[in-house]
Amino acid sequence: MNPSAAAAHPVRPPSTDLQVLAFDIFGTVVDWHGSIRAEVEALAPGVDGDAFANAWRAGYKPAMARVMSGELGWTRIDELHRLILDELLPRFGLAQLDEPARQHLNRAWHRLNPWPDSVPGLHRLKQRYTLCTLSNGNLGLLTDMAKRAGLPWDCILSAEVFRAYKPDPATYLGVARVFDVAPHQVMLVATHHDDLAAARQCGLRTAYIERPLEHGAAHPKDSTPQPGNELHCASLLALADQLGC
Structure with missing residues (x-):
């Protein structure tokens, strides 16, 4: 991390409460x-x-x-x-x-191919936190994708597990239930503000990941920070920096 980036996004001491990072997949981790x-x-x-x-x-x-x-x-x-x-x-x-x-x-x-920072960023985060997917993609799709792309999940969770699609609260609260932790011990990592807002309503913590090219170079996405998210990061490597991994 360069000095200017460090000044803009100071490293935060890792929370003793935070245990699980749940990741949106399409757009956040992979370049659909x-x-x-x-x-x-x-x-x-x-x-x-x-x-x-x-x-x-x-x-x-x-x-x-x-x-x-x-x-x-x-x-x-x-x-x-x-x-x-x-x-x-x-x-x-x-x-x-x-x-x-x-x-x-x-x-x-x-x-789907991962963004260049996804695999190295996930490996760093995995050293400290439990990593899982929280995607509307089905289990077979997410498993095939992870195997091909080398995504090092500890657990693959899907809307298919909960029989509900995000933003249904059953999905966000389901993650906490699976790992037997409180909602505030789970952080949703995503590049979609509506997903993050729904997670916060369920008591989860949230981290926004900038993916300005999610819809292609001809359709750049506004990545302006929005209130409510605990963290705002340029990449999964930057998230690892901020969480002290």
Whole structure:
């Protein structure tokens, strides 16, 4: 950490209470946009991979809302991604893709690449804290992703475990229950302010990670610090610095 960064983000003494770091995954730990864009462009040269990736991701929350409203029964993210994909392909001139190609493309979400700081940052944090996922991604997806990318989780937790999607309180409080700790002994690490706000309402501590390129270089994300988050970090390595790891 350089001196100017240290001055801006002084190292905090590690909390004796904090025991578990729970991580949002899509965007926070892995680069979904860059990964999906590359997969689409490799499968169908000439397609606008940037627009395709963002359109696929844009269908994510509406699809989950159909589950949460009861319109759909409990449905894993793999199946929701496929529903969105099948609706999306004709818009991009890809209605002719056969079933094997569709299955391969849908599993691109299992093959997302980590941000460059993710693996080294997680290894440092793992020395002091228990690390788990807290993602709407299903268990098989998160396991495949971790194995391929070398993400050193102590435990993989998913909306699938709690049969509820974030921001349902059952997900955040479920982490504390799994590890038999109080909510304030869990910190959610994420790049999405709505996720962090919902976690705080359940008593969790929160750390925001800057990912300005989450939606691609053409769509930079505002990473201005917002009140409420205990920590605001440029990367997972910076989070390790701030937590004294």
